[in-house]
Amino acid sequence: MCRARRSRTSITLLRDGNEVFDDPISIQNHIVAFYSDLFAKHADYLDNGLVGRVIPLSVTDDENSALTLIPSPEEILATVKSMDFDSAPGPDGFTGHFFASCWDIVGAELG
Numbered sequence: 313m314c315r316a317r318r319s320r321t322s323i324t325l326l327r328d329g330n331e332v333f334d335d336p337i338s339i340q341n342h343i344v345a346f347y348s349d350l351f352a353k354h355a356d357y358l359d360n361g362l363v364g365r366v367i368p369l370s371v372t373d374d375e376n377s378a379l380t381l382i383p384s385p386e387e388i389l390a391t392v393k394s395m396d397f398d399s400a401p402g403p404d405g406f407t408g409h410f411f412a413s414c415w416d417i418v419g420a421e422l423g
Contacts, residue, residue, distance in 0.1 A: 388422055389415060 326333040326342060333339045371379070383391075392415065395401065395408030411418060 385419065385422075389419065 323339055324334070326339045328342065328346075331342075333342050392408060392411045395411070397409035397412065398407060400407050411422075
């Protein structure tokens with residue numbers, strides 16, 4: 313039973329155009345080379361300016377600069393204080409109450 317399952321989950325032959333790869337090492341090398349080449353290619357289609365001509369700009373350079381600024385410690389504290397104290401903003405489970413009550417300890421790490 314194990315051999316039958318293994319044979320169903322193994323690649324024993326790979327064809328790419330006129331080339332045939334039938335031993336595990338050549339199959340592995342071809343797959344690695346294929347994906348290395350695929351992910352190493354530069355996406356030329358992104359550089360042709362088509363997006364800029366088709367989709368109008370809706371954010372100015374000044375707005376973009378403001379949106380990408382790192383928030384100040386004061387802004388972070390104001391946000392923490394405005395949170396629902398019983399809700400957890402992230403997957404760690406720490407609530408708004410935790411962050412507000414322990415701000416003296418965690419504030420330096422967040423700000």
